[in-house]
Every structure is written in structure tokens, then in C-alpha cells.
Amino acid sequence: MSDRPLPGRRSVLRGSLAASAALALPATVLRAAPAFARSGRPSADWGVQAGDVTANSGLVWVRSDRPARMIVETSATESFRNPRRWHGPLLDAGTDYTGTTRLRGLPPGEQIHYRVLLADPDDPRRGGEPVTGTFRTTSVVRRDGVRFLWSGDLAGQGWGINPDVGGYRIYDAMARLDPDFFLHSGDSIYADSPISATAALPDGGVWRNVTTEEKSKVAETLAEFRGNFRYNLLDDNLRRFNARVPTIAQWDDHEVRNNWYPGESVPASDARYTERSLDVLAARALRAFSEYTPVSTLRPGAAEGRMYRVLRQGPLLDVFVLDMRTYRNANSAGDQTVDPQGILGQEQLEWLKRELARSRAVWKVIASDMPIGLVVPDGGEGRRNFDAVAQGDPGAPLGRELQIAELLRFVKHRRITGTVWLTTDVHHTSAQHYQPSRAAFADFEPFWEFVSGPLNAGAFPAAALDGTFGPERVFLKAPTTSNVSPAGGYQFFGEVDIDGDSGEMTVRLRERDGTVLFTKVLQPGLVGQ
Incomplete structure (x- = not known):
């Protein structure tokens, strides 16, 4: 079982590693309390995570550095061709700028690529850089x-x-x-x-x-x-x-x-x-x-x-x-x-x-x-x-x-x-x-x-x-x-x-x-x- 073939998964991981490199914090952060630079757009410096994944659903989490609207896009490929969009909550001080979005109706037993976009709640055109992640839905086979x-x-x-x-x-x-x-x-x-x-x-x-x-x-x-x-x-x-x-x-x-x-x-x-x-x-x-x-x-x-x-x-x-x-x-x-x-x-x-x-x-x-x-x-x-x-x-x-x-x-x-x-x-x-x-x-x-x-x-x-x-x-x-x-x-x-x-x-x-x-x-x- 440990040697089971996993078509495409290895390339997925390589892509995820490359994408997650964007999440790396500056070396100075490893020596002191975090002090992220505040640009003009929301930023997801704390990365993304998924949880409680089933055959057709899952939760995606993110934290913003300021008030933002959470948007999740999913796709069957890393290129995000024809993505499906999910509108998540408004992230504000009430939840320490964290939020989760439930993804429903996902295909079972498939690799799901997702990216989280944080939009300025007052101007949706102003968004931060997307942060990507991936997970497999539960197989029913x-x-x-x-x-x-x-x-x-x-x-x-x-x-x-x-x-x-x-x-x-x-x-x-x-x-x-x-x-x-x-x-x-x-x-x-x-x-x-x-x-x-x-x-x-x-x-x-x-x-x-x-x-x-x-x-x-x-x-x-x-x-x-x-x-x-x-x-x-x-x-x-x-x-x-x-x-x-x-x-x-x-x-x-x-x-x-x-x-x-x-x-x-x-x-x-x-x-x-x-x-x-x-x-x-x-x-x-x-x-x-x-x-x-x-x-x-x-x-x-x-x-x-x-x-x-x-x-x-x-x-x-x-x-x-x-x-x-x-x-x-x-x-x-x-x-x-x-x-x-x-x-x-x-x-x-x-x-x-x-x-x-x-x-x-x-x-x-x-x-x-x-x-x-x-x-x-x-x-x-x-x-x-x-x-x-x-x-x-x-x-x-x-x-x-x-x-x-x-x-x-x-x-x-x-x-x-x-x-x-x-x-x-x-x-x-x-x-x-x-x-x-x-x-x-x-x-x-x-x-x-x-x-x-x-x-x-x-x-x-x-x-x-x-x-x-x-x-x-x-x-x-x-x-x-x-x-x-x-x-x-x-x-x-x-x-x-x-x-x-x-x-x-x-x-x-x-x-x-x-x-x-x-x-x-x-x-x-x-x-x-």
C-alpha cells in the first residue's frame, strides 16, 4: 500500500511547494515578533489550510492582515482554467481577521486546487496576491x-x-x-x-x-x-x-x-x-x-x-x-x-x-x-x-x-x-x-x-x-x-x-x-x- 501509484500527485506537490514559497516570512520574523509590512492591499501572510474534508466538501481557512472579503476559487488543475468561485465571509476584527469558507458539491476522489483571494471590502477591484493550496477529496471507490x-x-x-x-x-x-x-x-x-x-x-x-x-x-x-x-x-x-x-x-x-x-x-x-x-x-x-x-x-x-x-x-x-x-x-x-x-x-x-x-x-x-x-x-x-x-x-x-x-x-x-x-x-x-x-x-x-x-x-x-x-x-x-x-x-x-x-x-x-x-x-x- 505504501507504494501505491498516485498519478499526478507528485507534480501537484512540486507545484504546491513552489506556490507556498510565497508564504515564507522574512528571516527577521524568525528573530522577533511578527511585523508584516502593510501595503495598500489585503495580504494572507499566515497561509491557507483545509479541514474536515469529505467526499464532496471541505473547509478552507485564511487570515488577512486587515478587513477583507474572502473569495475562494477551485479548479481541477494548477492552471486554474475555468475555476469555480466561492464567496466567503467578511474578515474583520471580530474574528481576528480569520475566516473559513465551506466548499460543497466537490467531485469525490479528486485533487482539488484552490486559491484564496482577499478583496478590499470597500473596493473589490483591490485584491491581494492569491494564496494557493490543494487537497484530495475522499474517494468513494x-x-x-x-x-x-x-x-x-x-x-x-x-x-x-x-x-x-x-x-x-x-x-x-x-x-x-x-x-x-x-x-x-x-x-x-x-x-x-x-x-x-x-x-x-x-x-x-x-x-x-x-x-x-x-x-x-x-x-x-x-x-x-x-x-x-x-x-x-x-x-x-x-x-x-x-x-x-x-x-x-x-x-x-x-x-x-x-x-x-x-x-x-x-x-x-x-x-x-x-x-x-x-x-x-x-x-x-x-x-x-x-x-x-x-x-x-x-x-x-x-x-x-x-x-x-x-x-x-x-x-x-x-x-x-x-x-x-x-x-x-x-x-x-x-x-x-x-x-x-x-x-x-x-x-x-x-x-x-x-x-x-x-x-x-x-x-x-x-x-x-x-x-x-x-x-x-x-x-x-x-x-x-x-x-x-x-x-x-x-x-x-x-x-x-x-x-x-x-x-x-x-x-x-x-x-x-x-x-x-x-x-x-x-x-x-x-x-x-x-x-x-x-x-x-x-x-x-x-x-x-x-x-x-x-x-x-x-x-x-x-x-x-x-x-x-x-x-x-x-x-x-x-x-x-x-x-x-x-x-x-x-x-x-x-x-x-x-x-x-x-x-x-x-x-x-x-x-x-x-x-x-x-x-x-x-x-x-x-x-x-
């Missing part, structure tokens, strides 16, 4: 197969864009694999991690960061959350990637604050914050996320107004995007014998069960922003609390494990096959196989959970396993010390390749340069593999 990547954790622990090492180089390695889409599994920003100009490395060297005013402190205001998203878009590699590969995005904790949950207050011991309400901070963070990320359910006018959703990717794949932050209960010791709210909330759990039962795809990928069987502590306020599902007790399900047990039991008894869990969060890469014969709770069918990340953040030692659902760690690569910088390696992404003929799913865990660390081939329709 099984034999075409599906290839996608996933990872998360960008610019965490103070490790930001380092011009000395070429910035976020992992994005170029991912682009070379020509994925149909990228699943960003959370921690797309680190609103709680300020970035300084330099950071000391263990070998005596210095890590040098691009810095901006908004990244000099923890994010509290809407402007500061917006600035966190703009920070990452200073990276050439990321903007090139965005122009070539559509994204399915979800969030986790660091879009707001480490290990946050609804109703929480920032403790008085954290003097960095003047705003103490996590509900207030989360609302501002979600608004910035919706402005800077093309998510279909969060765009203005969307009926759902929520993060969780299912993206149907043809006959081979459905992607179930979870939100394990917005509806969870408080982090605790996780020893409750009754816990209906859990980590998903009852409404999201019922939605997930309903959509899994409806799915006719060969594979059902559950995009989980947190792992199931890895213990993720939350040691705040002197308590032994936990941030994810597992709490280290290998016995019968307790706390949030009760909700996961209910879901796993449902999958088994409804005879739903092809469920695979993908996650990030823990800043190392691993593969876990869950087997009822090893578990305290055994009423489920075996399944796999694959972990990848970070993209550009500190790496951490392996999380402990919780035996409740019988996980066995089949592969692991993690440092032995905490917060290893990207200069020390341990930056990862994962690849999923589904063959159109056999239906086999091949999962590869890769390092930053694309080197394959681990490969697992899964057979469709089977259990116990």
Missing part, C-alpha cells in the same frame, strides 16, 4: 485506499520554533508521505507554556526560540489565545504542510491549561494567572480554536457547536473525533463505583455508541485525545488525582474506567468490528494491545491503541500501564528523563495505511525524520489480532 497521519503536542514546555534547526521540520517529513489528511490529536498550542528567547540544553548548548509578545506569558485574554495560534503559523514548514494536507483537528488540555476540567479554578499558588476561572479561560480558548482551525462543527452558523464529530472517509474508514475535556467530571482519585459522567459525558457517550453502530466502514478509528490504559497523573493540590481514564488500580473498573467499560461492552455485543484507538498526549510513542484474557474486566473484544507524539515539545518517560483492560505494551520508545528537548530527539508521528484491495490496515510509528520504528498489520473484520 474502495480500491483507492486511504493513507493518513496523526500526532499532537506542538510547541510545548517552552520548546518553540528554533530557526537554528529549521523550525518544525517534522512537518516536511510528514508531507513527503503524501497523506490524504492529518489527524491533529490535541495540544495544538500550549497556552500555558510561555516561550523565552533561549533555553539551556543539558549538553551546555542553547536552544533558541522565535518569540512573540503573546507567547511571553500564559494565555488569559482572547488576544493571547489567538496569539498562540498565530505563533505556530510563523513556521514555514507548518504553513507549507497546511497548504498541501487537510487536517482533522481536536483539542486536549494545553489549548487552555494543563489537565484542566470544567468548573476548576486556577490555584492561588500559580501566580502567573489573574483570571482564575477555567470555564472563562476555556471559552476564550475555544473561540480562538474555532477562529484558527477549520472544524466543521465549530464554524459560525454550524448547528452542532461542539468538537466531537465523525468524519466519513469512504467505504474503508470512519474517524470518530472525541472531546475528552469539555464534558468530563473533575479529576480525582478515580475510585468511584458509579460514574455516569466520566470523561466523555453521557451525551457524547451515547452519540459515540450510536455512530459506531451506524458505521459501515471497514475500519472505525477512535481519535482519542487521551489514552485508555496509560496512567496520566494530575498531582495538583497535594492529591493523587488522575487526568485520563486509568488510575493505576489493575482491578475492576472504577471511576472513568466504568464509562470505557460500557463502551467496550457495547462494541462487543453489537458485534462492531474494526475499532482502533489513536492518541497522543503522553509525549512518547508506543503500541498497546488490549486482551480480555489479561484483564480484570473481560467483557470486550481485543483491540489496539497506538500512541504518537510530540510534534515539537518536551519528551517524557513511559507512562505506567493499568491492567483493568489487559494492555500489553508491544512497542515503546521514550526517554528515561523528563522534558527532553526536540534537540534530543523523541519527536514522533504515526501513519495509517489502508489497502483498498485487501482492506488491511498497516500502522507505522515513525520518528521526526520519517524513520519507521514499528509496524503492525491488522486484518479487517477479525477479532483477537
